[in-house]
Amino acid sequence: MSLPAIHRVVTGHDARGRAVVASSGPLPTVVEVAAIPGTVFHEVWSTAQSPAPISNAADPTLGPLALPPPAGGTRIRFVDIPPDTADFLAHGAARMQAAFAQIGDAQASTVKASSPHPLMHRTESIDYGVVIEGELTLVLDEGEVQLQAGSVVVQRGTNHAWANRSGRTCRMLFVLIAGQYEEGLQGLS
Numbered sequence: 001m002s003l004p005a006i007h008r009v010v011t012g013h014d015a016r017g018r019a020v021v022a023s024s025g026p027l028p029t030v031v032e033v034a035a036i037p038g039t040v041f042h043e044v045w046s047t048a049q050s051p052a053p054i055s056n057a058a059d060p061t062l063g064p065l066a067l068p069p070p071a072g073g074t075r076i077r078f079v080d081i082p083p084d085t086a087d088f089l090a091h092g093a094a095r096m097q098a099a100f101a102q103i104g105d106a107q108a109s110t111v112k113a114s115s116p117h118p119l120m121h122r123t124e125s126i127d128y129g130v131v132i133e134g135e136l137t138l139v140l141d142e143g144e145v146q147l148q149a150g151s152v153v154v155q156r157g158t159n160h161a162w163a164n165r166s167g168r169t170c171r172m173l174f175v176l177i178a179g180q181y182e183e184g185l186q187g188l189s
Contacts, residue, residue, distance in 0.1 A: 035099035038082030066104035092118030134170030
């Protein structure tokens with residue numbers, strides 16, 4: 001199932017300091033993850049520091065795809081997650097290094113033979129994930145939670161995966177905020 005394109009409006013300032021529409025239209029960076037067909041990243045915006053400079057700077061989504069937010073920054077994106085297939089569940093773990101390398105963070109993959117799902121990963125960030133359409137299961141080292149449209153996950157740097165057992169594509173909106181592990185939490189997974 002193909003979900004609708006995302007329309008982005010970016011505001012800015014003209015030479016007199018008045019608010020204007022800097023751009024309005026489809027997202028310039030939409031990438032399907034080759035190792036996980038049907039998984040599509042829709043890059044909306046990112047900031048490289050906090051507080052974020054308010055300027056008419058260039059679109060930060062035009063560079064290479066990156067999973068985590070920039071150090072000290074943020075990232076907002078939509079992700080379309082296709083249903084898990086028997087082939088993916090049986091052989092997906094072998095493709096995860098390539099998948100995470102394509103999305104800019106090969107080290108994020110934590111999958112092992114004993115992992116509960118091939119997409120297990122961990123990033124040093126606080127992620128707000130909102131199910132926009134469809135259903136998904138949040139898989140953790142210990143336990144799972146069923147999610148549906150309107151569910152919100154506050155993912156605090158934990159080892160996790162998104163399992164789609166629903167039979168149809170799920171779209172999630174993610175806001176990622178760069179974080180720093182407290183002593184004792186770095187290196188887990």
